[in-house]
Amino acid sequence: MTQFPSSLLTGYRNFMSGRYVDERGRYRALAEQGQSPQTMIVACCDSRSAPETIFDCGPGELFVVRNVANMVPPYEPDGQYHSTSAALEFAVQSLKVKNIIVMGHGRCGGIRAALDPNAEPLSPGDFIGKWMNLVKPAAEQLQNASVMTDAERQTAMERISIRNSIENLRTFPYVRALEEAGEIAIHGAWFDISNGELWVMDSETRDFKRLDP
């Protein structure tokens, strides 16, 4: 029989004898009353970009979607299954979150693939290729900016993609309506995994500004 990864079993035991002891009552109450997180965050699957870690959150605080390159697709009610759209619908219509954050990060592998004109499909299905098409027009523009370094294009594209996902959020009718009514606020953020810096998007200029530490 396959063994559950032992490092995770050790980690689980640390959790149960450490943090869980302090939070036990909170977990019980949340189980009985249900969750009511105020914020939904769309973050990347990347192992270095965990929202609960970065924002020091405990159970009940964040409704977390994680996909490659933290993207939100545009609204397409076509009868197909769309996992990020389903999560958004649930968070907004059922949990009634007050905030939606799209959080990107530095060194994102999905964004790197999108900027690589010679990227080969990882498998015949080319799921990453199709998924990253969500930002293809912008990526092609940036590929032409040869006077920028690779790292400059990478960082620029990570932020462009966040703005793109925020625009896609607004293609969902209920998101747009709730935002206009002041019931939901939309935010962009970018986490520099190399040094812990958090940059927040200015909602007017759409530029990213580093938070004072």
Next chain:
Amino acid sequence: MTQFPSSLLTGYRNFMSGRYVDERGRYRALAEQGQSPQTMIVACCDSRSAPETIFDCGPGELFVVRNVANMVPPYEPDGQYHSTSAALEFAVQSLKVKNIIVMGHGRCGGIRAALDPNAEPLSPGDFIGKWMNLVKPAAEQLQNASVMTDAERQTAMERISIRNSIENLRTFPYVRALEEAGEIAIHGAWFDISNGELWVMDSETRDFKRLDP
């Protein structure tokens, strides 16, 4: 201008003055060398079911997908974008993870919706409805098991869904091949948010057994 949620700003500052101070070198090394997590985990968006918390993981350890009801759809290379399939392709083919865990949890709202024959769409697009169709046949079967209580059907369905997602993982040709070659191990887990219990699926019987604390 909309304000970034202040509780999250406070949490970020706690992170930077606390945990990050200890892990600073690790983040920097991970930024320079790239990530090489050994495990991919598919967990639920639920705010009470955070893998890094439950397994006490730091940066670089877990590649995390989070969607409603922690589901993996079957392999469908149809040219559409599929976010969970893209994440799986990236984790397996590029990061070459050694383990894939599908982790469900108690009180899952998505599973509750799947079991409710009278569930109304949350919006005209009915994304949750379509998404939860991934477990529809099994859900209908359980709906007919009227001699079970709601809570018994709920827990049963959460585990059935994990098994279903694990079967779907094996419809991806490269996952199946790597598992048969002993390069990848697939695991199921279920977290009881009310008391912190972790149940792990026995790969032979497919039953869930509680870990000793």
Next chain:
Amino acid sequence: MTQFPSSLLTGYRNFMSGRYVDERGRYRALAEQGQSPQTMIVACCDSRSAPETIFDCGPGELFVVRNVANMVPPYEPDGQYHSTSAALEFAVQSLKVKNIIVMGHGRCGGIRAALDPNAEPLSPGDFIGKWMNLVKPAAEQLQNASVMTDAERQTAMERISIRNSIENLRTFPYVRALEEAGEIAIHGAWFDISNGELWVMDSETRDFKRLDP
């Protein structure tokens, strides 16, 4: 008769009764022995970007060229007068500086003009237009990156221009020879006038990295 600006007269008197008192001996020695600054810096005329202030330098330390957008033109020994080239020749061949720094800054008016496709000449001579042609090809590339915000293009162009000037430095045969012989080191820097951050160019990747405060 025109009055010398009174604020500057006051400033001069502050200098003479303050700082000059401490540095009097140094000025006298420098007058007698001549200057031997180790570093030449090319900075912008901008009133917010003064090298002696930013690097807390006293007399004798920095040989300072200041022109619009801190640019170095390519080597053109065509018999015309070229003020920045003359300063470079003097610094390298006569003063034998060990370091040349090209320092740009945020919110640079010259760079903003270069990025503006609709910029009108400030006078019939259009000296700024001609001067900024030193970075025209790169500016046109960036103008096409419409997915970037104005501020993102501005910062990118400021750094691209620094790299461009550094390449132009290397078109001067004696600069190239001395650099290869290890006698001169060339550096790029960018000063964020909004918050005092100093970013230094990595000589290998050519990316700009913020100095830890």
Next chain:
Amino acid sequence: MTQFPSSLLTGYRNFMSGRYVDERGRYRALAEQGQSPQTMIVACCDSRSAPETIFDCGPGELFVVRNVANMVPPYEPDGQYHSTSAALEFAVQSLKVKNIIVMGHGRCGGIRAALDPNAEPLSPGDFIGKWMNLVKPAAEQLQNASVMTDAERQTAMERISIRNSIENLRTFPYVRALEEAGEIAIHGAWFDISNGELWVMDSETRDFKRLDP
């Protein structure tokens, strides 16, 4: 990889922990609102002749051009790039400065070279030679004044060159027009680096007079 000069890094840190702390708000305001210096000054690259030091100026006060021997060339709208002319055009037409100061100094190396009939080119391009041709007729006259000492010719030439540059300023049509309209005032100054004395040019007689300390 080449190291940024450590003395400058130390100086930058002194700046950030000292002066910048007091001026932080000023830099931020200047970044947001833009610069509006009232005075443009043309000074020498010489490390002993820094305008911000001599006039105790902070950010936002002086628009500073620095070239060898603080010269202003005559107006030549010939389509070539002219860095000092570009800076002048920007300062007058865009920033609308009220004052232009040409500030020379004692022991100026460029002036010394101009007075030396046997001066060898510093490199085949002879940029200094060509640049100093801006004052060649006057320099040749002074070379013939053999009854003056070297130091007397040096000081005289430094001041002659300032007057020459002021005449060249007036060859720019917009400078002349604005001066006649009383919108711009032109000043000459000469800084004695050996003892801190500042001499200001009388606009009528064109003689330099020492300021009372």
